[in-house]
Amino acid sequence: MSITTPQGFSAAGVPAGLKSTGAKDVALVVNAGPRFDSASVFTANRCKANPVLWSQEVVKDGTVRAVVLNSGGANCYTGPEGFQTTHAVAEKVAEHVGIAAGDVVVCSTGLIGLVNDREQVLAGVDAAYAALSGEGGNDAAEAIMTTDSVSKQVVVEGAGWSIGGMAKGAGMLAPQLATMLVVITTDAVVPADELDVALRAATRVSFDRLDSDGCMSTNDTVTVMASGASSITPSPDDFTEALTQVCTDLAMQLLKDAEGADHEIAITTLNAATEDEAVEVGRSVARSNLFKAAIFGQDPNWGRVLASVGTTQATFDPADLDVAMNGVWVCRESTPHADPETVDLSAREVSVTIDLKSGTERATVWTNDLTHAYVHENSAYSS
Amino acid sequence: MSITTPQGFSAAGVPAGLKSTGAKDVALVVNAGPRFDSASVFTANRCKANPVLWSQEVVKDGTVRAVVLNSGGANCYTGPEGFQTTHAVAEKVAEHVGIAAGDVVVCSTGLIGLVNDREQVLAGVDAAYAALSGEGGNDAAEAIMTTDSVSKQVVVEGAGWSIGGMAKGAGMLAPQLATMLVVITTDAVVPADELDVALRAATRVSFDRLDSDGCMSTNDTVTVMASGASSITPSPDDFTEALTQVCTDLAMQLLKDAEGADHEIAITTLNAATEDEAVEVGRSVARSNLFKAAIFGQDPNWGRVLASVGTTQATFDPADLDVAMNGVWVCRESTPHADPETVDLSAREVSVTIDLKSGTERATVWTNDLTHAYVHENSAYSS
Structure with a gap:
């Protein structure tokens, strides 16, 4: 019951030493196709982290083949050096998977202003690639946790197709995207333009209406990838309803795990x-x-x-x-x-x-x- | 060094039993003239308390001869009954002073949704009128305190004229007026229209830039009364500068007394x-x-x-x-x-x-x- 439940996806989560605790901190999610449709929404904050600046360009053509994520450092306000780290991470994933770096979304989370050691992150990507598995969804969901007390995952089943989702985020939830990273996978056949419409409809009534402390993050990213591996094309209404269910369920999990809340x-x-x-x-x-x-x-x-x-x-x-x-x-x-x-x-x-x-x-x-x-x-x- | 420092003003602060502690809770400030110019600014909150609804009408003609204030209840969201209490309070002041109720500004502060006992408030007005004095400024400043730990007062001297001010408010400070009541007096000769321009210039860079917790109150009122008793007409620039000094000083006193703040x-x-x-x-x-x-x-x-x-x-x-x-x-x-x-x-x-x-x-x-x-x-x- 994870992002690897839909057919066509493999994932991994490994410890790369970015978190001082030794916990998993690098995650990789790869779409094996046959289709590579995608849609994304990002933070509305004008001061965006380097991974967001990178990924915004990546998603423009509607094709995403992999998402790589790290906790232990937001890579935000880290200047050109930080941007080069993001770029190097995408290149490393592309090299392993045999795809273009321009099809790799990069997400980072953790403290702002902290520059992670590039070699350490890249070694984490190597390890994550080596660990890729059709059962790797749980590990990936754990690797993106920061102050989260539990990992957040959900699966919604359609007729012969499914949607899986994972999210991180606790505290700092705010409108127009909480401080959160969300990766959603589906094996339904959904062209990128329809996926975009569905994702915006789903986030508008879920993540966008979560306002834990009014602060808007620099790194927020929601990316959905559709592999088409089920060969089934759901109606736009059915798909949007299921995707909204996924986003709302994850949003409620985020709300319940908000830092230090009693209600x-x-x-x-x-x-x-x-x-x-x-x-x-x-x-x-x-x-x-x-x-x-x-x-x-x-x-x-x-x-x-x-x-x-x-x-x-x-x-x-x-x-x-x-x-x-x-x-x-x-x-x-x-x-x-x-x-x-x-x-x-x-x-x-x-x-x-x-x-x-x-x-x-x-x-x-x-x-x-x-x-x-x-x-x-x-x-x-x-x- | 209070609102009774400028010539032409008397004031009082008395306990009327609205505060369960038995502390002073009704204040009265009366302008004996010879001039009765005034200007006011109120909260921008659309859900306004009854005293604000009343006072907004009172100040329209630029003439205010008295301000009556109570702590121990905001008289907000109390419906027609609450409005009638405000009206009765103004009538009672008018009767005592021998002026029109339409020249009496009413201010209330305390818990929202609480209807004060009308007879108790009116008895407080009687007592405050009886206690009116040219040295009553301190008592008035104490009577308007709620969670304030100290009373807030200031006097700025011009060449032969002066401005006095008192304020209450702690916590709940927000833009476009903090939860606060401010009464300012001056014996300078300043026509109402000039007073209005000066007050807006002064509050724009003082109270309006105080934002303690982002919440905007329902009762905020700033009223300035000019008696002209010094017979001196300062230049608009000199007067505005002094008034800005008064407002900024009071704003900093409010900031320093914000509930539970360390910095x-x-x-x-x-x-x-x-x-x-x-x-x-x-x-x-x-x-x-x-x-x-x-x-x-x-x-x-x-x-x-x-x-x-x-x-x-x-x-x-x-x-x-x-x-x-x-x-x-x-x-x-x-x-x-x-x-x-x-x-x-x-x-x-x-x-x-x-x-x-x-x-x-x-x-x-x-x-x-x-x-x-x-x-x-x-x-x-x-x-």
Whole structure:
């Protein structure tokens, strides 16, 4: 049940010494075809890491034959030397597999500003190639972990075809891509242009609506490769639905493993004029440190929800907003309603519902609470 | 050295039982003239508290003769009943002073969604009126405190005229007005329209650039009243400069008293194409929980600074950014430069400098670090 479940893919994850713990830190995923369709989305951050700068060029022609990933260093803000390391890694993979370097996506994750030893990374690529296997998906998923406490994997089965996915990312989740690396494989026959449409539709309602701490990473990459090895061409709707299921499942795994969080919070905005406005409202609440700290304290502080809604440009009447927490309508028409004492916020899963009464659209944005552990882990990350 | 230092003003601060501690919680400031020019700015939050809804109408004609303030309840999201309380408070002040209710600004602060007992507040107004005095500034400044650990006051002297100010606010500071109430008095002769221009110029570079935790309040109000009692008309430049000094001093007092902060952080963006872009860049860094947690951990994590800069639309080359922390240029041309180990972040005051190399404009935005104490205080506020 991994990225090597779909036919046509082999993978590996090996320790190359980039992580001081000696854990696996280089992963390789190779598509043996017969087709090499691909699609990718990258961070919207303008300060992009070297692997993103490289990979953005690689994916332009819709063909990707391998993805190589390392943890233990983000290769970000490392200048030309760092870019050359990325390039050398792609060349090394290409040489082993017998393909062009221009068909190799490179992903890195770890501390920013750290230049990994090039020879060490390249030796890791050699070892990963030697270890490639049709059962290597788990190893690859482990090799990309950083502060993740568990590896994230999923498989969704179609009629004679399947999609596998792996992801890393914990903390630093934000809109328009969390700090995360995601590799998705499928043996369905899906031309690159259709794959691109499906991937954008799937990430729009999954990874893009995850906002753990409002920070947007420099390295985020989601790449999907389609081998066509099943010889089956699913309908675009069926494929998009399955891909959305894969992305949503991985997004929820990321959310549950966010650094130092005590609660997973689903913020649903109802009856918005447009879906974008529903997302804007949800995101504004997800970004409020006051709201997030209140949930940590199990305090159903709906005033902080309304104060966040008020910062948006969405369509609503400020005097006619309803807010529920875990299904209890603590606020109706922007005034106190049910007794907040009746809201039990002790469970990890918390739902907040905001009724804008201004249309028929809705959207859910996910975030975590703001905890002592979050502050602790993120104040000590690089030391 | 308070708001009663300028001639023509009396003030009082009394306990009315709104605060469970029995501390002072109702304040009154009255302008005896001969002039009653005024200017105000309010929160940009669309979900405004009842006192803001009232006061926005009051200030439209440029005449304000009294400001009445209470702590112990924000009177926000309390519906028509809450608005009627605000109205009744203004009427009560007007009756005592012998003026129109439409010339009375009302401010409230405290918990959202809480309806104060109307009779209790009105009794507080009676007591405050009875206690009005030319030496009442300190009492008024104390009566508006909520989680503030100290009262905030300042006086700036002109040539024969002066400006006094008081502020409350700690934590929840955000752009376009922090959660704060500010009353400023002056005995200079300044027509209302000039006062408005001066106040907007002063708040733009002071309160508006304070961003403690990115949350924008529902009650923020800054009101300035000019009595003209000195009979002196300063030049607009001199007056604006003094008013800016008052606002900046109060803003720094608010910053230093932010809930649970260990550091005051000044983020200065240099060589921006426009001042707005410099502010946008500074604000994006001030909003990054990852950056703020790093400063708490005394970690000069410049990668998190660049990652925040990259989320903006400002003009810059992502490969050519310089970052200094406490004067040490830890990053040049978007790559590591001076050893971060040489940056000492143990003192409360921290400076971060970002050189965009794209123009000649600059701006400083202030924020605090993200600490365990912040999470603690804000997870337990209403319980």
